Amino acid sequence: xxxxxxxxxxxxxxxxxxxxxxxxxxxxxxxxxxxxxxxxxxxxxxxxxxxxxxxxxxxxxxxxxxxxxxxxxxxxxxxxxxxxxxxxxxxxxxxxxxxxxxxxxxxxxxxxxxxxxxxxxxxxxxxxxxxxxxxxxxxxxxxxxxxxxxxxxxxxx
Numbered sequence: 094x095x096x097x098x099x100x101x102x103x104x105x106x107x108x109x110x111x112x113x114x115x116x117x118x119x120x121x122x123x124x125x126x127x128x129x130x131x132x133x134x135x136x137x138x139x140x141x142x143x144x145x146x147x148x149x150x151x152x153x154x155x156x157x158x159x160x161x162x163x164x165x166x167x168x169x170x171x172x173x174x175x176x177x178x179x180x181x182x183x184x185x186x187x188x189x190x191x192x193x194x195x196x197x198x199x200x201x202x203x204x205x206x207x208x209x210x211x212x213x214x215x216x217x218x219x220x221x222x223x224x225x226x227x228x229x230x231x232x233x234x235x236x237x238x239x240x241x242x243x244x245x246x247x248x249x250x
Contacts, residue, residue, distance in 0.1 A: 100136045118146040141166045170197045174208025
């Protein structure tokens with residue numbers, strides 16, 4: 094986002110694949126979004142007009158201004174793993190996670206919990222109405238070339 098050619102470069106790549114309806118989702122950290130916020134809002138709208146979906150990554154660790162949350166054309170918030178890892182033992186983290194989920198849903202945003210490692214975390218996140226989960230409980234990071242093989246193996250089970 095800091096590079097002035099970022100948005101034109103992304104749009105150029107998208108225009109090279111006009112038949113690809115799967116779209117592109119960019120994850121941008123909360124801290125980066127808040128730098129030069131007004132310019133970033135304009136850039137996000139340019140990308141959204143081209144069908145790009147945007148997620149705020151590591152939500153809760155930066156310095157978001159709640160007054161801008163409704164102005165950002167984002168699709169999802171990804172709750173930072175630091176809140177997820179301690180929420181079973183720390184009521185304050187549970188309250189923060191719950192509040193983020195309620196805030197996001199009130200703005201019609203999807204919520205993804207990062208760093209999920211236990212079924213107990215999944216169970217609590219389900220009770221809190223979190224939309225999606227990612228973390229080692231489901232899979233470690235997978236190299237791009239191995240993803241297709243992994244997905245085929247899972248679809249046959």
